[in-house]
Amino acid sequence: xxxxxxxxxxxxxxxxxxxLACPGSGxxxxxxxxxxxxxxxxxxxxxxxxTFTRDAAEELRSRILASCGQEHARRLAVGTFHSLxxxxxxxxxxxxxxxxxxxxxxxxxxxxxxxxxxxxxxxDDVVQAIDAVKARLAPSPFTDPSLEAVFRSYQDIMESExxxxxxxxxxxSVRRMARGDMPPLPIRWLLVDEAQDMDEVQMEWILLHGxxxxxxxxxxxxxxxxxxxxxxxxYAGLREITFALSATETTLPVNYRCAPNILGHAxxxxxxxxxxxxxxxxxxxQDAGEVHVIRAADRWDEAGQCVDxxxxxxxxxxxxxxxxxxxxxxxxxxxxxxxxxxxxxxxxVWDRALGATFLGLLRSVxxxxxxxxxxxLAFCGMPADQVNRLASFPGRDCLERLRxxxxxxxxxxxxxxxxxxxxxxxxxxxxxxxxxxxxxIHAVASWLSSHCKPDQARLLGRLEAALAGLSGHLARRLSxxxxxxxxQTPADSVAxxxxxxxxxxxxxxxxxxxxxxxxxxxxxxxxxxxxxxxYVGMTRARHRLIxxxxxxxxxxxxxxxxxxxx
Ligand SMILES: Nc1ncnc2c1ncn2[C@@H]1O[C@H](COP(=O)(O)OP(=O)(O)OP(=O)(O)O)[C@@H](O)[C@H]1O
Numbered sequence: 137x138x139x140x141x142x143x144x145x146x147x148x149x150x151x152x153x154x155x156l157a158c159p160g161s162g163x164x165x166x167x168x169x170x171x172x173x174x175x176x177x178x179x180x181x182x183x184x185x186x187t188f189t190r191d192a193a194e195e196l197r198s199r200i201l202a203s204c205g206q207e208h209a210r211r212l213a214v215g216t217f218h219s220l221x222x223x224x225x226x227x228x229x230x231x232x233x234x235x236x237x238x239x240x241x242x243x244x245x246x247x248x249x250x251x252x253x254x255x256x257x258x259x260d261d262v263v264q265a266i267d268a269v270k271a272r273l274a275p276s277p278f279t280d281p282s283l284e285a286v287f288r289s290y291q292d293i294m295e296s297e298x299x300x301x302x303x304x305x306x307x308x309s310v311r312r313m314a315r316g317d318m319p320p321l322p323i324r325w326l327l328v329d330e331a332q333d334m335d336e337v338q339m340e341w342i343l344l345h346g347x348x349x350x351x352x353x354x355x356x357x358x359x360x361x362x363x364x365x366x367x368x369x370x371y372a373g374l375r376e377i378t379f380a381l382s383a384t385e386t387t388l389p390v391n392y393r394c395a396p397n398i399l400g401h402a403x404x405x406x407x408x409x410x411x412x413x414x415x416x417x418x419x420x421x422q423d424a425g426e427v428h429v430i431r432a433a434d435r436w437d438e439a440g441q442c443v444d445x446x447x448x449x450x451x452x453x454x455x456x457x458x459x460x461x462x463x464x465x466x467x468x469x470x471x472x473x474x475x476x477x478x479x480x481x482x483x484x485v486w487d488r489a490l491g492a493t494f495l496g497l498l499r500s501v502x503x504x505x506x507x508x509x510x511x512x513l514a515f516c517g518m519p520a521d522q523v524n525r526l527a528s529f530p531g532r533d534c535l536e537r538l539r540x541x542x543x544x545x546x547x548x549x550x551x552x553x554x555x556x557x558x559x560x561x562x563x564x565x566x567x568x569x570x571x572x573x574x575x576x577i578h579a580v581a582s583w584l585s586s587h588c589k590p591d592q593a594r595l596l597g598r599l600e601a602a603l604a605g606l607s608g609h610l611a612r613r614l615s616x617x618x619x620x621x622x623x624q625t626p627a628d629s630v631a632x633x634x635x636x637x638x639x640x641x642x643x644x645x646x647x648x649x650x651x652x653x654x655x656x657x658x659x660x661x662x663x664x665x666x667x668x669x670x671y672v673g674m675t676r677a678r679h680r681l682i683x684x685x686x687x688x689x690x691x692x693x694x695x696x697x698x699x700x701x702x
Contacts, residue, residue: 139169142388146355147173152346152383154331154374155355158417159402159675160393160642167329167355168196172204174325175211181324184350185214186342188330192640193219196329213323217338218302220321221309228318234300234308242301245293246286253285262286270303271335271367273310306337313344320348331356332374335367339377346381354383358413359406360672362636364665371411389416391675393642395425398681402674405699409664426680429651429701434688436598439465442647442684443473446630454631454643456673458658462650463632464488464595471602471617476629481637485599486617489515490592494599495614497580501564502611504533512557516587518550526554535561556583573610577603635673646677651685651693670695 139147143162146155147170157163167185175183185200187193197214213220225233237245243263250262257280265283269275278284294300300308312318326345328334331354334342346352354377361370369376378385391399396419403417432438443466446453457463460482467485470477485491493508493515500508506527514523529544531537538558545551560583567576581600585593606613631643638646648670650656657666670693674681683701685692696702 137165139166140390142386142390143169146170146386146388149384149386152352152381153354154378154383154385155353155388156374156385156413156415157355157357157388158391158415159357159360159672160391161388162392163355163357163388164196164199164329166388167327167353168199168203170353171196171200171212171325171327172208175200175208176204178324182211182213182322183325183327184220184321184323185212185327186217186220186329187214188216188333190216190219192329213321217341218305221306221341224309224318224321225305225312232298234294234298234304236305237294237299237301241299246290249286249289249293253289254280254282257282266290267303268367270301270307271337273307273336273340303337306341310337310340310344313348314340320345320350323350325353326350327353327355329355331377332358332361332370333363333368334373334377335369336373339369339373343377343380352377352381352383354378358411359409359668360639362639362665362669362672365661371413374413387415390418390420392420393678394419394675395421395423395677395679397427398425398674398677398679401427401681401699401701402671405667405674405695406671408698409667411664425677427701428680428682429692429696430682430684431692432684432686434686435462435465436469438649438684438686439469442466442649442682443469443475445647445682446470446475446645447473449645451679452628452644453647454633454638454641454645454676455647455649456633456635456638456676457649458635458656458669459650460634462655463634465598466649467632468595468598468602470630470632472598472605474606476626477632478627478629480631480633482632482634484617485595490588490596491599494581494584494596495617497584498577498603498610498614500534501561501568501576501580502614504535506531506534506537509534509538509557509561512584513550513553515584516553518553522548522550535565553587568610571609573608573613574604576610577613635669638676639672642676642678644678645680645682646673647682647684648673649684650689651683651696652690653693654690656693656695667695667698674699 143166146166155166171183171185185196187196193214193216200212201209246263247259250259254262262283266287278287313320326342328342342352356374358371358374361368364370399417399419430441432441442455455466464485467479486495493512496508497512499505510523510527514520526541529537529540531540538561541554542558545554564576564579577600581596585596588596603613606616656670657663683696
């Protein structure tokens, strides 16, 4: 595959450079080719490439070496900001470097501090506030004194334990380099992928390397900046660092992925954003694609229409939505239609509370395990200590334990719940022994439904129908759904994921659900962020793009009008 003239220029331009790319323009290809040529053309000098995930680092490393040859591997380092900063600290620290906290440990320590100093604040808000402070070089003080107390005690605990978290690692590296206590990595070239996603501290780490003599290459697309909520600087960051390094700007305007009409609508949409680099977008493809807008009655009608369309056409599909929850009806309809799918990045509807409780109860009917029963009792509102107490009743299986529990309930508030579950269980196990699988599925769903809220009951009805529609023994049906069923699906199955998770991917056909005002754009975020999110989703499609909304959920998204699709 030959490089186009824009790609060739981006690969060969000398000195610091910022490559502003459009979607589908071959960013990774350009970055890996530039790195490969630098290594191959200069027998001395180390090259370091930075990515935002370990997977991306591995892929970039193998593409660079495939292009320039394994003999250059010793002069190449590819990693995330944090892994490179850790290597730097280990290499240049006297004494033992601090221990890095895992994400689980970090949250556990924070939870402890939060309980002590800010028991009334929502934990997620506290985590967000502390992350925000650590993504800044000169953070503004906390306005809430209890947040300040959580932050101080968290930092004290880490210091006393000789530990640090990921954010501190990069801050430490930047501060020590700025003070002259630690040298930058000894590299001649520094290449940064997805540079629109860097935060202030990451930008400073790059700048310190650039000022120390490393030639910096940044590749990014400000229109695909989706992580403002994680303090990504987006276009403002790209502009600032380009100016600070006097980097040469170059662009990759040719999109190889999308049919021209798909790209045209996406470009019209993103043109409404003000905070963006001025750049052209050109379609390389000449064949017309398909773009459709669909208005369904409600979420289930929307999901049904989507799955009917997928059933008609066996080519590659992705179904995208702003949140994971919006994808549940489609997952259920795909199960009903027996179309293989994979839920990428998010939890399956079968693994979330309602689905897992339903499947767990059915499993207990088959194998007598107590877990499914205990989870069902908890789901129906029984306090956790009470559920745990029941586990101490004797019994070889859950039926015997339920009988023993029923004999001891006396005037317990939860007595009727236990009795009704026991009665149900006795009937279900009898039916299961007689191989009446559909009947068991229906009876268990009915019991659970009587303890659900109305919207849960509606979802449960569909889960029941999906499971009843599968054929074979109950055990086989249970193995086909949820996490276990998903693991066996082929790579060309329907990809079901959020718009965020779709970044960097491409598909022949893309269906974007939930295009209503209030959902996309969502009020949780800025309009420009939301527009970028839809733009990323639209530019995943090679040939066919379908955007749908549900009348019951509100007006059609104003973004469709902006994209020329009203
Ligand atoms: N010079 C070229 N000639 C033909 N096809 C190309 C060329 N450069 C890239 N492509 C193809 O364009 C498609 C998009 O490339 P790639 O996925 O690397 O783009 P990207 O810029 O990373 O996209 P995005 O930012 O939207 O995720 C790929 O299928 C790739 O093979």
